[in-house]
C-alpha cells in the first residue's frame with residue numbers, strides 16, 4: 001500500500017472529460033476562420049499541453065509543427081473567448097472521480113491540482129463541476145514560468161505543502177505527467193482512459209495504471 005504525504009491530480013483526461021467542450025470551441029473557431037472542423041477524435045489527441053498548443057495543432061491539423069504566426073494571432077483570441085463561455089457546458093467528471101476524491105480526502109491526504117490548463121479556465125471548470133474545494137492548491141499552466149513536463153509545478157506544490165518529493169504522488173493521464181513526476185522525484189499513477197496523444201500510457205511506464213479513481217482504495221493506505 002502506498003502512503004504518500006501529498007497527492008497532486010491532473011485535470012484534463014484525469015478528473016474531467018473536457019474534450020467535448022474543447023472540440024466545440026476548436027470547431028467553431030475553425031468555422032469562423034473559414035476552415036474545416038477537426039472533430040472530437042483529433043482534438044482528443046491534441047489536448048494536454050495547454051490551450052495555445054491545442055489551437056496551433058488545430059490550425060495545422062496535426063500534433064507536431066508550427067502554424068503561421070499571423071494565423072495564430074487571429075485564431076487564439078477567438079478560441080479563448082469561446083472557451084471562456086464553454087469551459088464546463090459539455091464537460092463531465094469521469095466515473096469514479098467523486099468516489100476517489102472522497103476516499104483521498106477522507107483518508108486525510110492533502111490534495112493539490114496541477115494542470116497545463118490556464119488558470120482562467122481551470123478555476124471555473126473545477127468550481128462548476130463542484131470539486132474546487134477538494135484542493136488546497138491549484139497550479140495552472142500559467143501559474144509558474146514552466147508547465148508540465150517540467151517538474152516546476154510539482155516541486156512548487158511540494159514546497160507549498162512542505163513535503164519531500166520522495167513522499168509525493170502525482171495522478172495523471174499523459175506522458176507529460178509521467179515526465180514531470182519522474183523529474184520531480186514523485187511517484188506516478190496514470191488513468192488508462194485519458195488523453196495521451198493517441199498512445200497507450202503504459203508505454204511511459206508509470207508506477208501503476210488504473211481504469212477508475214475508485215480503484216485508488218486498493219492502492220493507497222486508508
Ligand SMILES: O=C(O)COP(=O)(O)O
Pocket residue numbers: 010011012013047048049050051114115116117118174
Ligand atoms: O492541455 C491542457 O489545457 C491541460 O491539460 P492537463 O489538465 O491534462 O494538464
Ligand SMILES: [Mg+2]
Pocket residue numbers: 010011012013014048172173174194195
Ligand atoms: Mg491530462
